[in-house]
Amino acid sequence: MKRCGFIILFTFFAWALAIAQDCTILSPGTVLMGQNDYIEYRTGNMPIVLSIPHGGSLTPSEIPDRLCPDCVTVNDAFTIELGTALSDSIHAITGCRPHVIINHLDRIKLDANRNLADAALGHPIAEQAWNDFHGFIEDAKTCVEEQFGTGLYIDLHGHGHTIERIEYGYLIYEDELAFDESVLNSTTYVNYSSLRNLVAFNVMGLQHTDLLKGDFALGSLLHAQGYPGVPSSAAPYPLPGEPYFSGGYNTAVHSSYNGGTIDGVQIECNQALRFDPEARDIFAGALAENIVQFVEYHYGHSSSTCAVSISEHEDSNVAMIHPNPGYTQFQIAPAMLKNLERLSIFDSQGRLQQQIPPETEYIHIERPGVYMVVLRLKDGREYSERIISLH
Ligand SMILES: [Zn+2]
Known part of the structure; x- marks a missing residue:
């Protein structure tokens, strides 16, 4: 055949x-x-x-x-x-x-x-x-x-x-x-x-x-x-x-x-x-x-691990990061910021580019491209958002 x-x-x-x-x-x-x-x-x-x-x-x-x-x-x-x-x-x-x-x-x-x-x-x-x-x-x-x-x-x-x-x-x-x-x-x-x-x-x-x-x-x-x-x-x-x-x-x-x-x-x-x-x-x-x-x-994906959408969160309808698309500087939404434990930025290949301390309000992207920002909250939940840096 x-x-x-x-x-x-x-x-x-x-x-x-x-x-x-x-x-x-x-x-x-x-x-x-x-x-x-x-x-x-x-x-x-x-x-x-x-x-x-x-x-x-x-x-x-x-x-x-x-x-x-x-x-x-x-x-x-x-x-x-x-x-x-x-x-x-x-x-x-x-x-x-x-x-x-x-x-x-x-x-x-x-x-x-x-x-x-x-x-x-x-x-x-x-x-x-x-x-x-x-x-x-x-x-x-x-x-x-x-x-x-x-x-x-x-x-x-x-x-x-x-x-x-x-x-x-x-x-x-x-x-x-x-x-x-x-x-x-x-x-x-x-x-x-x-x-x-x-x-x-x-x-x-x-x-x-x-x-x-x-x-x-x-x-x-x-x-x-x-x-x-x-x-x-x-x-x-x-x-x-x-x-x-x-x-x-x-x-x-x-x-x-x-x-x-x-x-x-x-x-x-x-x-x-x-x-x-x-x-x-x-x-x-x-x-x-x-x-x-x-x-x-x-x-190895645990059966009860869901990706929680932002609209399920108490601060629903709040964009996590803006503007998006943006240029070199992006701001984290205050509602997210107050509960933030860690913020990680990955490139389109999944490689870690930056880890940002929790109190940081702005993130800076040096090179244009598409990035994934993963926000981990103090209660253990994680959110991810794709951002586009235009330059
Ligand atoms: Zn069939």
């Missing part, structure tokens, strides 16, 4: 969005909508990004149907409901909210898990929705990278395969999952993987195969709770002829396969986990618990 190449088109796009957005302003759970309300972004404050590309039901006449011979138009029923229950369960467990991006368009209008050409078939309104969907994911990833450094992206789907089990896609094909450990742990196959960054940096020093199907793999954790899946320690690879989705466009473009520090997995849920509301909610709780565990075990 020929492995597809995915072209990195997002670098400039992500950069432009990152400058436009400030992750600390919005309260977690704030709803942002794309054009015509086709795409929804529920903002988060933890290192998990969830996208739901195939659960939509809107069929606006302004977008023509996707009637090409090879176009798949079957929706993944109840995945928006499942994703919402999953997000709510994660919040119930941790007090934090994942970032959630939802395509509300029916797949007959937009396939949000394809490249732009195949997704929208050249129709400008569908193309705008595609850009909104992927732009919101990039926004969310930028926030996670700024606030946590690393994180996990999940593309949530539903399959109709006859084998009722969860299929976890890490961009490793079904026949490849059966290869010897030495092959799967080689640089070649790690570089094919959506867990590429995690293999290089994980808390327990586990190898690629451990993260795919070892005892602490996501599939194994869920399997132990009565939710069979592949790959997992119980079913390390699909047998010849068994159906399996190894991960699609979104997993490739938005995971560390494509670079960066956010890994990815496509989770394909079988029908028994989606169609019945009660079973769905119970499963969402188990999935939430195990995703949180996976992130804690391997990334």
Whole structure:
């Protein structure tokens, strides 16, 4: 099977969005909508990004149907409901909210898990929705990278395969999952993987195969709770002829396969986990618990560590640093200043540039660029704000 190449088109796009957005302003759970309300972004404050590309039901006449011979138009029923229950369960467990991006368009209008050409078939309104969907994911990833450094992206789907089990896609094909450990742990196959960054940096020093199907793999954790899946320690690879989705466009473009520090997995849920509301909610709780565990075990992000937004703070609506963008001198808001324990300034590469004593009211930036200012308060909370120095 020929492995597809995915072209990195997002670098400039992500950069432009990152400058436009400030992750600390919005309260977690704030709803942002794309054009015509086709795409929804529920903002988060933890290192998990969830996208739901195939659960939509809107069929606006302004977008023509996707009637090409090879176009798949079957929706993944109840995945928006499942994703919402999953997000709510994660919040119930941790007090934090994942970032959630939802395509509300029916797949007959937009396939949000394809490249732009195949997704929208050249129709400008569908193309705008595609850009909104992927732009919101990039926004969310930028926030996670700024606030946590690393994180996990999940593309949530539903399959109709006859084998009722969860299929976890890490961009490793079904026949490849059966290869010897030495092959799967080689640089070649790690570089094919959506867990590429995690293999290089994980808390327990586990190898690629451990993260795919070892005892602490996501599939194994869920399997132990009565939710069979592949790959997992119980079913390390699909047998010849068994159906399996190894991960699609979104997993490739938005995971560390494509670079960066956010890994990815496509989770394909079988029908028994989606169609019945009660079973769905119970499963969402188990999935939430195990995703949180996976992130804690391997990334070391404590399950209850949220990035607190400024609007949740008692001094809400107060900009922390101004003017922004500015030139060489920036002022710290008095409301922050009185509670400040430490202020650190990092450059765009994450390198510490300055540490400022708490009583300092003004900060000075010598070189133009984009910087991250991290303010630690006396009560232990931390805020971060991106500032732009123009000169
Ligand atoms: Zn799907």
